[in-house]
Amino acid sequence: MPGPLQYFIWFSCTLLEVAVLVCAYRRQAIRQYFLLNLYISCEVIASVVRFEILHHYGLLSLNYAYFYYYSDALLTILLFLALSSLYSQVFGELNAGRYVQFGALFLLSATALFSFAVVQQSSAKLLSHFVFELSQNLYFVGLVLTYILWAAILKLRETRTRLIQIVLSLGIYFSLYAANYALRNLYPSMESVFQSLNPLIGCFLPFAWAYAFWRIPDDARLEPSRLAVIR
């Protein structure tokens, strides 16, 4: 079973996710960021169900492992779709929403095919390894897409502070996860150490989004060129 510190991080993360929903509701941002809030809601539900399964079957049970990785893959796909909704917001004025949705679906399918191709060559438990591989690859694709979105924000001079902070925090989150997955692959002997970092990384996104919804008014604006590292 997880130790007190792991439980503390887990509960804090779930509380932060609930805080995102409350803040979004209070600031009337549920509809505007619908897919983001849907993703957070599913995170809360998954967290509760994971706890139930852990409580009934234990940490080392197959039930918990299967549910953990399968729900993680589904949540990553949902986060990927949430990211595409941010694209729609940034490109909203260009009426490019349809193209963005098409592009997101294409990339999702391509990533799934690539993951399947990688797993097919070297795995007996095809579906389970596919789910793990898909999550890992989606984090990296998500990271690249977030960077492209950030470049688009700078190019199109998008000024909405809340949207900018949501995108930047998503970028940090994706890069942390992608780096963690890469480290797990590079040092398999230290997998348990890197895996224990996952819940800690998971706290960052709800924390940053709760802050963005609560503290930054919808009409707050800033000059994005001030934020660019490379000009």
Added chain:
Amino acid sequence: MMAVVILVCSLILMLQFFVSYCRSLIAASAKEPLPLEVQEVTGISRSASADDFSRVIQLLNLCPERPEDRSQLRVVGAYYRLLGFVRSTIALFAPSLKAWADRERALCAYFAAVTLGRRIAFSRNLLAQQMLP
């Protein structure tokens, strides 16, 4: 090989996102004028210098904490330390990077001074509420 590429790309992009995120937190305060009392206490009037940050943080610690500031200050504090690290390592070989790091550190100090102003106002309100019959 693939994992190494992913790791390197992730770390570089994370650094870029982190710097931009911190700048987005600081940007709002950069246009805010400092209250007179903060100018007197800190000696900062229009722009802060790169080394003012620690001094302003010491002053901040003397005031009652505002829960709203805590997380922002932690993130900006981490950014300030990262800039200090860049300044004392990589920037030794690139003077332009050193100048950039100093400008950023000065913005962090100004952000801390703005936060100090908010805390002073918060303490005053708190005191006023306690004095009310």
